[in-house]
Amino acid sequence: EAQVTQNPRYLITVTGKKLTVTCSQNMNHEYMSWYRQDPGLGLRQIYYSMNVEVTDKGDVPEGYKVSRKEKRNFPLILESPSPNQTSLYFCASSLGFRNTEAFFGQGTRLTVV
Amino acid sequence: TQLLEQSPQFLSIQEGENLTVYCNSSSVFSSLQWYRQEPGEGPVLLVTVVTGGEVKKLKRLTFQFGDARKDSSLHITAAQPGDTGLYLCAASSGTALIFGKGTTLSVSS
Numbered sequence: 001e002a003q004v005t006q007n008p009r010y011l012i013t014v015t016g017k018k019l020t021v022t023c024s025q026n027m028n029h030e031y032m033s034w035y036r037q038d039p040g041l042g043l044r045q046i047y048y049s050m051n052v053e054v055t056d057k058g059d060v061p062e063g064y065k066v067s068r069k070e071k072r073n074f075p076l077i078l079e080s081p082s083p084n085q086t087s088l089y090f091c092a093s094s095l096g097f098r099n100t101e102a103f104f105g106q107g108t109r110l111t112v113v
Numbered sequence: 114t115q116l117l118e119q120s121p122q123f124l125s126i127q128e129g130e131n132l133t134v135y136c137n138s139s140s141v142f143s144s145l146q147w148y149r150q151e152p153g154e155g156p157v158l159l160v161t162v163v164t165g166g167e168v169k170k171l172k173r174l175t176f177q178f179g180d181a182r183k184d185s186s187l188h189i190t191a192a193q194p195g196d197t198g199l200y201l202c203a204a205s206s207g208t209a210l211i212f213g214k215g216t217t218l219s220v221s222s
Contacts, residue, residue: 004155033209033210035212040214041214042201042212042213042214042215043156043201043212045209045210045211048208048209050208056208058209059209090155090156092155092210094210097205097208097209097210098143098144098205099143099144099161099163099205101146101158101161102146102148102156102158102203102210104155104156104157105155106153106154106155107153107154107155
């Protein structure tokens with residue numbers, strides 16, 4: 001089954017404690033991205049990757065890091081989480097970035113206290 | 114950053130009613146997509162419209178791309194409770210896929 005898998009689904013952590021949210025896709029897609037979804041602000045892109053070892057900033061990259069060492073995996077790293085990073089996070093993958101369907105994971109609900 | 118503005122932000126209707134939601138921009142897009150998101154899930158693609166003036170139908174849902182490729186609409190005929198969800202429009206902007214803030218639709222029986 002074609003899918004994007006994120007882990008964990010839910011995470012409560014404390015300010016400053018480094019964390020990683022994993023994302024894996026089994027569709028051999030080149031393009032992957034991370035979004036955060038907040039009430040009233042919609043889905044905002046954090047980082048994206050057009051291929052292995054190629055990543056770039058989206059609209060809200062501050063406080064986040066990503067890596068793309070393999071085609072299927074695109075982890076999101078929060079080196080020092082802060083309460084303003086409490087949000088719902090989605091990973092997505094697609095064949096490209098134009099006119100192609102984006103497949104989303106089920107989301108990670110992160111709370112930073 | 115190019116913006117996609119969706120209206121209305123919230124819509125609460127009775128089963129059987131018709132409704133239209135809108136997605137507008139000042140920018141021209143090569144294509145526009147509509148996604149639906151249900152609580153606790155990620156967005157799922159409904160349709161991609163590519164040609165100005167294009168109309169696509171998906172059962173009771175009708176999607177239209179504006180002639181100038183700056184706007185789009187989604188019309189639902191005889192809404193059902195199963196149509197409840199967040200409807201998002203999206204478009205490619207450079208190398209990014211940008212989303213509108215969405216229309217939250219609630220259909221009660």
